[in-house]
Amino acid sequence: MATPHTRDTGIGLVGFDGDDTLWKSEDYYRAAETEFESIVGRYIDLADPRTLGHLLTVQRRNLKIFGYGVKGMVLSMIEAAIEMTDRRVEVRDIERIVEIGRDTLQHPVDVLGGVREAVEEIARDYHVVLITKGDLFHQERKIAQSGLADLFPRIEIVSEKDPGTYARVLAEFDLPASRFAMVGNSLRSDVEPVLALGGWGIHTPYALTWAHEAEHGVDADSPRLREVAHPRDWPQAVRALDQLARGAAA
Numbered sequence: 001m002a003t004p005h006t007r008d009t010g011i012g013l014v015g016f017d018g019d020d021t022l023w024k025s026e027d028y029y030r031a032a033e034t035e036f037e038s039i040v041g042r043y044i045d046l047a048d049p050r051t052l053g054h055l056l057t058v059q060r061r062n063l064k065i066f067g068y069g070v071k072g073m074v075l076s077m078i079e080a081a082i083e084m085t086d087r088r089v090e091v092r093d094i095e096r097i098v099e100i101g102r103d104t105l106q107h108p109v110d111v112l113g114g115v116r117e118a119v120e121e122i123a124r125d126y127h128v129v130l131i132t133k134g135d136l137f138h139q140e141r142k143i144a145q146s147g148l149a150d151l152f153p154r155i156e157i158v159s160e161k162d163p164g165t166y167a168r169v170l171a172e173f174d175l176p177a178s179r180f181a182m183v184g185n186s187l188r189s190d191v192e193p194v195l196a197l198g199g200w201g202i203h204t205p206y207a208l209t210w211a212h213e214a215e216h217g218v219d220a221d222s223p224r225l226r227e228v229a230h231p232r233d234w235p236q237a238v239r240a241l242d243q244l245a246r247g248a249a250a
Contacts, residue, residue, distance in 0.1 A: 008249075009179070009245065009246045009249040010179065010242045010243075010245045010246040010249070011126055011179055011180070011181050011200065011238060011241055011242040011245050012126065012127060012175055012179040012180070013126065013127045013128070013129060013170075013173055013175050013179065013180050013181075014122055014126045014127070014128050014129075014180075014181050014182075014183065014238055015128070015129050015130070015131045015166075015169075015180065015181070015182040015183065015194075016119065016128065016129070016130050016131070016152075016182075016183045016184070017131065017132060017182070017183065017184030017185060017186065017189070017190045018130060018132030018139065018142065018143065018146075019132060019134065019142075019185075020185040020186075020206040021112075021183065021184045021185045021190070021204065021206070022111060022112060022115050022119075022130075022146060022148060023109050023110055023111045023112060023115075023142060023146050023148075024109075024110040024112065025142075026206060028104050028107040029070075029073065029104065031104075032070075032073065032077075032100045032101070032103075032104045033055065035096075035100050036055065036077050036080075036081070036097065036100060039081065039089075039093050039096055039097065040080075040081050040084050040085060040089070042093075043084070043085040043088055043089060044084055044085060051084060054080055054083070054084055055076065055077065055080045058076045058079050058080040058083070059072070059073065059076040062075065062076050062079070067134075067135070067159050067160075068133055068134045068135070068159070068160075069134040069135030069138055069139075070101050070104045070105050070135060070138055071101065071105075071135050071138075072135075073101065073104075074097060074098060074100065074101030077097045077100070077101075078094055078097055078098075081093065081094070081097060105138055105141075108145075109141075109142050109145040109146045111146050111147065111148065112231060113230075113231070114230060114231040114232045115148070115231045116147075116148060116151070117231075117232070118231040118232055118234040118235060119148070119151045119152075119231075119234075120151065121235045122234060122235050122238055123151060126238065126242075127153070127173075128151065128152055128153075129152060129153075129154045129155070129156060129169070129173075130143070130148075130151075130152040130154070130155045130156065131156045131158065131161070131165075131166075131169060131182070132155075132156070132157055132158070133157070133158045133159060133160060133161050133189065134157070136157055139157045140157065143155060156169055161186075161189040161190065161193060162193050163193045163196050163197050165193070166180075166182070166193055166194055166197055166199070167197060170197075176198075177194070177197035177198040177199040178198050178199065178245060178248065178249065179199075179245060180194065180197075180199040180200065181194075181199065181200040181201065181202060181238060181241050181242075182194040182199065182200070182201055182202070183201075183202040183204065183234055183238075184201075184202075184203065184204070185203070185204055185205060185206040187201075187203055187218045188218075190203070191203050191218055191225060192218050195218065195222060195224055195225065199224070200224045200225070200241045200244075200245065201218075201222075201224060201225045201226070202225075202226050202227075202228060202234060202237045202238065202241070203225060203226070203227045203228075204227075204228055204229065204230070204231065204233075204234070205227070205229075223244065224241075224244075226240060226241060
């Protein structure tokens with residue numbers, strides 16, 4: 001395995017997102033939201049435009065307090081249920097919401113096809129790091145159950161993915177952003193902040209995307225970005241960005 005310091009130019013470090021990049025995640029959140037709607041639908045008309053998106057509104061205003069992950073989702077669901085039903089929601093239904101969270105935290109970890117092979121191939125030539133965000137306990141459990149932990153000499157579980165977070169990680173590697181490429185399903189979290197620092201991005205869309213993550217300012221035509229449909233395409237995309245990085249440094 002190469003290290004970031006074996007060359008002076010080109011890509012020296014490749015980061016990988018976890019949720020919906022290496023393994024499935026959003027499917028379970030969507031199932032939880034569907035069950036939540038069935039609960040509050042006993043009290044209100046879900047077709048009323050005034051109720052649309054209320055859970056998302058509550059989740060967004062709570063992100064800086066509760067953070068990302070299932071526990072924050074459940075607390076926001078309880079708050080939203082109280083608000084949406086004008087405090088009429090019954091204790092038994094609050095208990096059901098708590099159960100939704102417990103079930104979601106215990107969901108199986110389903111690694112996406114081709115991921116291990118792709119990461120192994122990239123790790124033969126580049127240093128790799130896993131950078132995933134969310135609840136610490138839940139992320140640790142998913143990493144352990146994924147069977148992928150052995151691929152990553154370094155694993156970072158962070159509360160937010162913004163330029164400051166990536167800059168901190170890169171500083172610890174003593175590596176400029178111009179030599180870093182990030183692979184992920186979220187343009188907002190995995191690509192936009194890295195591009196802002198002068199790094200490179202590989203975007204592999206997932207079938208489902210949380211509305212909050214769908215909002216971004218990434219230019220699809222950015223020369224520092226590659227969009228690929230499947231993990232098997234990651235090694236080729238990294239090599240292509242590596243060549244561009246070398247050229248930019250020449």
